[in-house]
Amino acid sequence: MKRNKLLPVKSIERLCLYRRVLHSKASGKKKFIFSHELASILNTTSSVVRRDIMNIGYIGTPKSGYRIDELLRCLNDFFNTSTAVNVVIFGLGNIGKALISYFSMRPQQFNIVACFDSAPIKVGSTFEGCRCYSIKDFSKVAEQKVPQIGIISTPASAAQEIAETMESSGIHSILNFSTATLRTNEETFVENVDINVLLEKIYYFGTLNKEVSANCF
């Protein structure tokens, strides 16, 4: 793993949030925003905000701050979201359905183009406009829909094979809700969302040690 010229993960996460805030303010009357305003909205510090914005190369103006429209455009370019990104979901269980429902109302950024399940009863059905295919048909569907992101919301036992299938179709961005530890190529980025780990973690930091918080800056 060589993270050559890439921005820090944390910085990327925050930049997403700046984008959301700016988007919500883009139609307002205010044309400029200060680093400390963004910081206050997102519970961080102005230093962090300035550093992050510096990282993506945008230059604000002293005294007046950042132009909202320009910075927003800069962030949009940075995240390369001129067209919606195609997403596929493996596993039409509760999580899969939750994601499809969520994005069916917000098709601007991410477009869930297909879902896959191994249960014959689900294959061929349509959930909120999203067609469910057999996992066996993935490569065919992938050729047609050209997904860039894959989400795994299957039991852990199926996860590794699915990850490999996705990789062989050129998907290098995987969001893994299963408890499996995926083994992937170096160029694939996997993010694990493990509900047990999340709960253990917040329980540890919130309950076992009262004097701590990670939410504040």
Place this chain on the structure above:
Amino acid sequence: MKRNKLLPVKSIERLCLYRRVLHSKASGKKKFIFSHELASILNTTSSVVRRDIMNIGYIGTPKSGYRIDELLRCLNDFFNTSTAVNVVIFGLGNIGKALISYFSMRPQQFNIVACFDSAPIKVGSTFEGCRCYSIKDFSKVAEQKVPQIGIISTPASAAQEIAETMESSGIHSILNFSTATLRTNEETFVENVDINVLLEKIYYFGTLNKEVSANCF
């Protein structure tokens, strides 16, 4: 935020995973496990494993490695899981239901004792054994059920008020699936799971920059 004697967040996350692996191996015939075995299973390095285990104070034996049963007991003590932790969920939408379904089959560690929703049609109903209450009744229910963890799976607009309600009832561990940036007391630990941020992130690291991976060690 003073993270006094606390272990690093990343270390905590990994320790959860060690526990899961050890648990699955506890009934096997092998009595010992090496740091490099754990590392290989979880896609990390033996250095990391040894450092993490050192952090919680367990001492292995050179040559034979770690006693699986002892290390597991040590981890259980560390995470203080002698009894199930009580969890409440705000918002009986898709995510809320997914979580209830998931944990209704695994009541050992985390026990979802109640859920809350503002929709009158949901209040009073029961989903997979979990009773849905009005948010207004939270403090009454909380007195009875003594929840230690709260999960927010409502729209962002309701999140801040819910977080404050939870805090006033003594919950200091919050898992936030909404897009709201919560403002909480210092002693409360908030973990945000923002699906948009997650997807942006994996898209950035997986698609925009092919030469990178964060899954490998």
Place this chain on the structure above:
DNA sequence: CTCTGTGAAGGGATTCACAGCG
């Protein structure tokens, strides 16, 4: 030998602090 335990080095991200500009 092959393991663990751990001080020390290294690398990354955050924070500090201040120059420079309007």
Place this chain on the structure above:
DNA sequence: CGCTGTGAATCCCTTCACAGAG
């Protein structure tokens, strides 16, 4: 005076490297 931009310091985590034990 605000504010931003940014080198430098700091802090935290990971990695290295090796002593010590069996």
